[in-house]
Amino acid sequence: MKTFQLKAKILAQTKIKGNCWHCELNAPQVARSSLPGQFINIRVGDNLDPFLRRPISIHSVSGTKASILYEVVGKATEILTQKKKGDFLDVIGPLGSGFNYPKPKTQNPKPILVAGGMGVAPLIFLAGKLTEVESKKSKVKTLVLIGAKSKEHLLCVQEFKKLGCAVKIATDDGSAGFKGKVSDLLKYLLSTIDYRLSTIYACGPKPMLKAVADISNERQISAQLSLEEHMSCGIGACLGCVVKTKDGLKRACKEGPVFLAKDLVW
Amino acid sequence: MKTNLSVELGKLKLNNPVMVASGTFGYAEEFRDFMDLKKLGAIVTKTITLKPRKGNPSPRTCETTGGMLNSIGLENPGLENFIKDKLPFLKKLSIPIIISVASEEEPEEFLELVSRLNKIAEVAAIELNISCPNVQGKDGLIAQDPESTYRIVQEVRKITDKTLITKLSPNVTSIGKVAKSAEEAGSDAVSLINTLSGMSIDVQRRKPKIASGVAGLSGPAIRPVAVRMVWEVFKKVKIPIIGMGGIMDADSALEFIIVGASAVSVGTANFINPKTSLEILSGLKEYLIRNKITEIKELIGSLKV
Ligand SMILES: Cc1cc2nc3c(=O)[nH]c(=O)nc-3n(C[C@H](O)[C@H](O)[C@H](O)COP(=O)(O)OP(=O)(O)OC[C@H]3O[C@@H](n4cnc5c(N)ncnc54)[C@H](O)[C@@H]3O)c2cc1C
Numbered sequence A: 001m002k003t004f005q006l007k008a009k010i011l012a013q014t015k016i017k018g019n020c021w022h023c024e025l026n027a028p029q030v031a032r033s034s035l036p037g038q039f040i041n042i043r044v045g046d047n048l049d050p051f052l053r054r055p056i057s058i059h060s061v062s063g064t065k066a067s068i069l070y071e072v073v074g075k076a077t078e079i080l081t082q083k084k085k086g087d088f089l090d091v092i093g094p095l096g097s098g099f100n101y102p103k104p105k106t107q108n109p110k111p112i113l114v115a116g117g118m119g120v121a122p123l124i125f126l127a128g129k130l131t132e133v134e135s136k137k138s139k140v141k142t143l144v145l146i147g148a149k150s151k152e153h154l155l156c157v158q159e160f161k162k163l164g165c166a167v168k169i170a171t172d173d174g175s176a177g178f179k180g181k182v183s184d185l186l187k188y189l190l191s192t193i194d195y196r197l198s199t200i201y202a203c204g205p206k207p208m209l210k211a212v213a214d215i216s217n218e219r220q221i222s223a224q225l226s227l228e229e230h231m232s233c234g235i236g237a238c239l240g241c242v243v244k245t246k247d248g249l250k251r252a253c254k255e256g257p258v259f260l261a262k263d264l265v266w
Numbered sequence B: 001m002k003t004n005l006s007v008e009l010g011k012l013k014l015n016n017p018v019m020v021a022s023g024t025f026g027y028a029e030e031f032r033d034f035m036d037l038k039k040l041g042a043i044v045t046k047t048i049t050l051k052p053r054k055g056n057p058s059p060r061t062c063e064t065t066g067g068m069l070n071s072i073g074l075e076n077p078g079l080e081n082f083i084k085d086k087l088p089f090l091k092k093l094s095i096p097i098i099i100s101v102a103s104e105e106e107p108e109e110f111l112e113l114v115s116r117l118n119k120i121a122e123v124a125a126i127e128l129n130i131s132c133p134n135v136q137g138k139d140g141l142i143a144q145d146p147e148s149t150y151r152i153v154q155e156v157r158k159i160t161d162k163t164l165i166t167k168l169s170p171n172v173t174s175i176g177k178v179a180k181s182a183e184e185a186g187s188d189a190v191s192l193i194n195t196l197s198g199m200s201i202d203v204q205r206r207k208p209k210i211a212s213g214v215a216g217l218s219g220p221a222i223r224p225v226a227v228r229m230v231w232e233v234f235k236k237v238k239i240p241i242i243g244m245g246g247i248m249d250a251d252s253a254l255e256f257i258i259v260g261a262s263a264v265s266v267g268t269a270n271f272i273n274p275k276t277s278l279e280i281l282s283g284l285k286e287y288l289i290r291n292k293i294t295e296i297k298e299l300i301g302s303l304k305v
């Protein structure tokens, strides 16, 4: 698959809530070839500070447009919020290998999506693809578990519902849904359902992914995890982003960011 | 106006002086979507060791002001896997391919690496990486000691007719002395600089940002140091110099050429903009035209002092 470097025009830039922003880009080549779980590598300015590009997941695509959902955590993401409609961003993508999901007309594997914090970003794109399969095939709904610090930090709940997913919520402080970690909610739910044939797709902070990996490995449920590693090049050249797997080191930006839980060595 | 950008590294002729630096261009495949690789002056591969190498623990890189630190630790598939899996793509490019090699434990590994590469016609040159700050031998880096440098270059020289490039470390008191040793031992060219030894700290956790602690600094932050070192080496040796360290654009490449580099290598900039090297190439042509210079060679070491 081909990767592109292009100047993407910002079509819209909206603050969602708190520190979270949604940005829509005109990026035809990227939009047309992106798969859920892939990412773009953005240069937020022409000067040397910040120096490196920043990897951000592809949140959704539509026609020639690709959008991202991002949280302000430091310099580059802060600068990104100052970019306005009509400005251009130097973007490389689509990068990495995304989620492996069933194509239309194949058997529905009862997907369970687990998102922690900003982890919702790539999972919306995936949910869109999964629900496409469902509407054609069966009554089984894609189940989405969303975890956040508190009610105010929850993201994309309505978007998942609009796609036809069943949504369950976990908050650390119990201000909405299950009180506790989203991985604990997953564990609880798995004790109530027949999870054979299920596939788990997860994205979020490392401790959450580790917990999801333990849970799925224990029950021998297939799980695909999207890892966030520090990246310098994003195109497989620097070997800065490697992840330990049973089959040796793999580059998160190339062979990842999505890995099978059963292959990872923590 | 017709310009001539060709330069020579010993007996190796390059169509133009713009190369890409070891470890920053993978095995070139990674860049095929972004540029016409055949336009490069030469490609230097990621350093290869005799056996496959896992490299250092993560995190391996972090951003710094105007640059980055890395401690990859020479992760590579090893010589035989490289020849089997990576070299075929490089061979097809029909431009000079320079293989960077390093020893892990014993300097003798260089001899084994070189004798195997000797047999491959498409290998245009061999770069001896005796200066990786992330793989310290028992007695520090070979490139930190003029005598060790002399010894290893001389041994390798005895067994190969291929163009031999010695890559020097900036982590020394006198880089000129080490360059001189490499020249006297028969190196056809020297390349400099490898990364500067550095550290960066996460103050909240009071831990180094890079797992291995000390790492190598690269990028525009090191450019003035690199330019000064090329100038020092240029005054000391007669063999060609490949200059690198923070080259981001045509002007920064020209700095190196003017102080004495016959060719330049683009490193970290490849991560920021994968097309940097070819943009530099067009920038060099424009500079020649603007200044009515026909041969880029006229610029080498043309510093007015
Ligand atoms: C494949 C991939 C996909 C990503 N997708 C998204 C996304 O869709 N939305 C989003 O908001 N973010 C995403 N990220 C994380 C994003 O890249 C970082 O938040 C961003 O680089 C921070 O840049 P900064 O300059 O604002 O912060 P910096 O100043 O670089 O860092 C600020 C703080 O954030 C931490 N941080 C920086 N980068 C990361 C990282 N990669 N992982 C964990 N912590 C980090 C630093 O340790 C530091 O404490 C993704 C990362 C990867 C690797």
Ligand SMILES: Cc1cc2nc3c(=O)[nH]c(=O)nc-3n(C[C@H](O)[C@H](O)[C@H](O)COP(=O)(O)O)c2cc1C
Residues within 6 Å of the ligand: A238, B021, B022, B023, B024, B046, B047, B070, B072, B074, B100, B129, B132, B167, B193, B194, B195, B217, B218, B219, B220, B222, B244, B245, B246, B247, B265, B266, B267, B268, B269
């Ligand atoms: C991520 C990374 C990996 C590198 N790996 C190697 C290597 O394997 N062998 C080598 O000789 N130099 C290696 N280098 C050093 C570069 O080739 C170059 O000498 C140095 O980065 C200075 O140039 P720059 O500032 O343009 O990057 C590496 C540099 C970086 C940033």
Ligand code: FES
Residues within 6 Å of the ligand: A230, A231, A232, A233, A234, A235, A236, A237, A238, A239, A240, A241, A242, A251, A252, A253, A254
């Ligand atoms: S970020 Fe450079 S290899 Fe993955």
